[in-house]
Amino acid sequence: MFSQSSSNYASLSDADLLTALYSDDEGSFAEIYQRYCYRLFTLAYQKLKSRETAEELVQDLFENLWNRRANHEIQQLEQYLFSALRYRIINYIKMQQVRSGYELYRRLHTSEADSTTENALALNELSAALRASVQRLPAKTREIFQLSRLEQYSVAEISGRVHLSEKAVEYHLTKSLKLLRIYLRDFLAVALAVFWHF
Template sequence: MKSFSVRLYASYTDADLLQALRADDEGAFEEIYKRYCYRLFTVAYRKLKQREEAEELVQDLLADLWSRRASLQIQQLDQYLFSAVRYRIINFIKSRKLKSGYELYCQLHASSSTANTENFLALNDLNDALLAGVENLPEKSRQVFQLSRLEHCTVPEISVRVNLSEKTVEYHLTKALKLLRSYLRDFLVLTLSLFTFLQ
């Protein structure tokens, strides 16, 4: 009896199958499934190049056809199904692009935040090292350096303020810069060694 009903549905036109489908005929749905499933899958697979996604897309489309069978206004079954599968393919590709774009944005944002944080910390460390270096300078050299680099005084202005000749001011400034360069070089070497060790 089963084989007879299978042969019966196979002889139905698409219009007959749609009419039977609207009347909740599961046999009609099975025939639509057999008739169109592979063809729809072929279209989806050709576009997506992924078997699982193509199969899932077609399964969802046919499940939707069954669940909305009473309310769907379909004139031509084949046109409806192939249009619906193309529409779903487009939506799937859009959502995949959106997802990959969002993931890329998150990765870039995370790496940018990490880089900004690391740069900020490194700048703070360097600033702290510079201040510590200035504190370690001999008193006159420190005074001259602070007036020159922090208060932006000229050599003649510093000369008047600290009561030293301009030549002596230049000497202290040169000495301060040399000592700071050496101190910061040692700091950077130590920091780099520690960073390499922690890697």
């Protein structure tokens, strides 16, 4: 393990910091955080326009870096951090798109009593499409999607429940979002048309 005073970590290269990190050196982790946190936050904020969400994604990235330090094989620290953050940003945006579809469905559903017969039929079709689309997902992907989007479990919590790595859970979530966007494309278009009549 490295034995450094906190003032000396700043002089270490990224490669040296990684070596120390793999040896459970908390000082090296603190220096990595100090060195990259603001730049990563700035990128996330520029893309998402939400301070809270940007902070959450960056914190999750660093938490993952520390918790999985023994399993990482990082060649270029800066490249790894920014690539990992971009993946989180893209995944967050995809999840928001699916959430928006569900929110739209809920808004339509609450207005069902006041809608015309034609609108009521469209709502029923949309409801059936949502249920059918989720049921069309492969079993494991469907289970993980429901835990994440309907029961609000985190990736780490789902990983423990389904006995898969966090990376595998993230893969299933990405897969579910891609499939649902395909399955629901036509029905969301119909739902938007109905919505604008309210």
